[in-house]
Amino acid sequence: MKNMVNDPGRIKGLVPNFGNLFNAGSVIFKADEPRELIFVNDSIVRFYECTDPQDFADYVQGHYDGLINPVQREEVIEDFTSQIRDKKQRSGYMFFSVTTKGGKNIRVVNHWSLYEDEVEGPLIYAWMFLHRLEDTGFEFDSVTGLFTKLSFDKNVKSKYKRYAKKEGESCAIVYINLVNFKLCNIEYGSAKGDECLMEMGDLLRRKFPKAVIARLSDDHFAFFDKAQGIREGLQEVKRRFDEAYRDHYNLISKYGIYEFAAEGDLDVEEAISMAKMTCDFIKYDLKIDIMEYSFRLAKQVMTKEYIVRKLDEALENEWIKVYYQPVIRSLTGELCGMESLTRWIDPEIGFLPPNEFIETLEHEHLIHKLDAYVVDKVCAYIHGRMEEHLPVVPVSVNFSRMDFVLCDMVDIVEKAVEKYDVPRDFLHIEITESMIASDEDLMASVIGRFREAGYEIWMDDFGSGYSSLTMLKDYHFDTLKMDMRFLTPFNDKSKSIMRATVTMAKDVGMKTLAEGVETEEQLAFLRDIGCGMIQGYYYGKPEPILDVFSHLEEKQIPSEPRSWRHFYEVAGFTIRDTDTPLEIIEDDGENFRTLYMNKAYRRQIFSEENLDMELE
DSSP: OOOOTTOHHHHTTSSTTGGGSOSSEEEEEESSTTOBEEEEOHHHHHHTTOSSHHHHHHHTTTBGGGGSOHHHHHHHHHHHHIIIIISOOSEEEEEEEEEOTTSOEEEEEEEEEEEEETTTEEEEEEEEEEOOGGGHHHHBOTTTOOBOHHHHHHHHHHHHHHHHTSTTOEEEEEEEEEETHHHHHHHHOHHHHHHHHHHHHHHHHHHOTTSEEEEEETTEEEEEEESTTHHHHHHHHHHHHIIIIIHHHOOEEEEEEEEEESOSOOOHHHHHHHHHHHHHHTTTOSSOSEEEOOHHHHHHHHHHHHHHHHHHHHHHTTOEEEEEEEEEETTTOOEEEEEEEEEEEETTTEEEOHHHHHHHHHHTTOHHHHHHHHHHHHHHHHHHHHHTTOOOOOEEEEOOHHHHHHSOHHHHHHHHHHHHTOOGGGEEEEEEHHHHHHOHHHHHHHHHHHHHHTOEEEEEEETSSOOOHHHHHHSOOSEEEEEGGGGSSOSHHHHHHHHHHHHHHHHTTOEEEEESOOSHHHHHHHHHHTOOEEESTTTOOOBOHHHHHHHHHHTTOOBOOHHHHHHHHHHHHTOOOOSSOOEEEEEOSSOEEEEEEOHHHHHHHSOGGGTTOOOO
């Protein structure tokens, strides 16, 4: 950039020895835009940590505006021009912050006077002094140069008043959180963390040059600006930040937007709270990084807060119920097990969807309380039915990875089993693949301890996400629970995948269970390929235990005796999708009955039109 700062021919005849009159920094610049610098003294060059006048001119881009901290620039210049043009003043002063080339943020007072020069026209002679240095840290963040939380409120209100004068103007406050920032600081050091904070500050300044921007604390930012174009601007900021920090440092930026009309008084704290609430809502969401506040979202947040606040009371008063969904042995059509599930029926807000309160409890690290409660209730149920000599089948219990982080859940299960004198083969432990993937060492230890204690370990939700065959190779599961998304849509391709999965599971010694079965067509196919157990709305939805047995009785579905369980499991392993004729016959000492015959066998016995006959 060609610059004429301190050009001897240009400053000759202005103010003699101007640069030596004061120890303070001093500048001369043209009063009219773009406020070009004409002279700077050595003191201000040193003050800005520059090497010489030209280095200083390059740093501030040759204009007076470049001396001012970007977060204040618009407001300071507006105040300055107002003093000259509107108030007709020939001298005055302003307070603002500057950022030196070395990155220091310093509070100054700037006195100025207006002179008319015959050659240059109207000029401003300005003297810059340090202003109460001890106050600087209260107004400006030392790392980013942005406003602090203490000064954000004042500066937002000042700018808001100007917007409020314009009818129909819409404003917004945006709250920003850098997720995983503390881990980045620990792993890569505070220098890298500061670099990240400065980068976010620079991105916001460049994209929203007229905004009031603050670093509120740690890795939290906020800014105030006109609402128009906010989302588009944030998408650009997010894209650039991701390019620099997401992949390499696992830093994820989240943005909550609170939009409002510029009318009446503004409660800045309340507006920040709305934006923060929105940002917090998507903190753990892998798909959404930018969200706008809405009344619907606010209701969801209030519900989550209610869940956290009322959990202990809900458990104590049994507002949370344990429901059971039947599992049917495909070979016999008998009840061979159940899965325990939870339902929250609240006296104040009614039915709470399971995914809503379970997800909340996981995020708030309270899920272990719920799962310990379920284990206790399930063991009490099994004990009660055994005591009354009523039919009873094994129950599977779902766990969260956080259970094993927050407490010794294996010990809790063992104590419940001992308390209610429940045989361990009546309690199955369900583990999801995502739990293992998130912490392999922890889950390997947990699985090992459960297995040593005598419990079956089931892999849940296989096929619902990114299912890995490595998991089946490296860990010993007793049962593979397959999600019926395998069969959606129900075509030849999906059938082939399910058929191969069932065969593979049997080859490595795992029993098979299909969950989510709803139609007769699905059931018939699963029986033919030898899927051992069936769970889904076809046989029954999750219900209180008495309702489950009542509905099964209506459907004439008996419970499988414990003494026959192993026989049926072994028999199920022999069922294969093969062209070799196959029939399985049960002899209980009194009667023979056919449990299974495949299509190849039926072709030998029946006519073609009766191949799909029901077996009695």
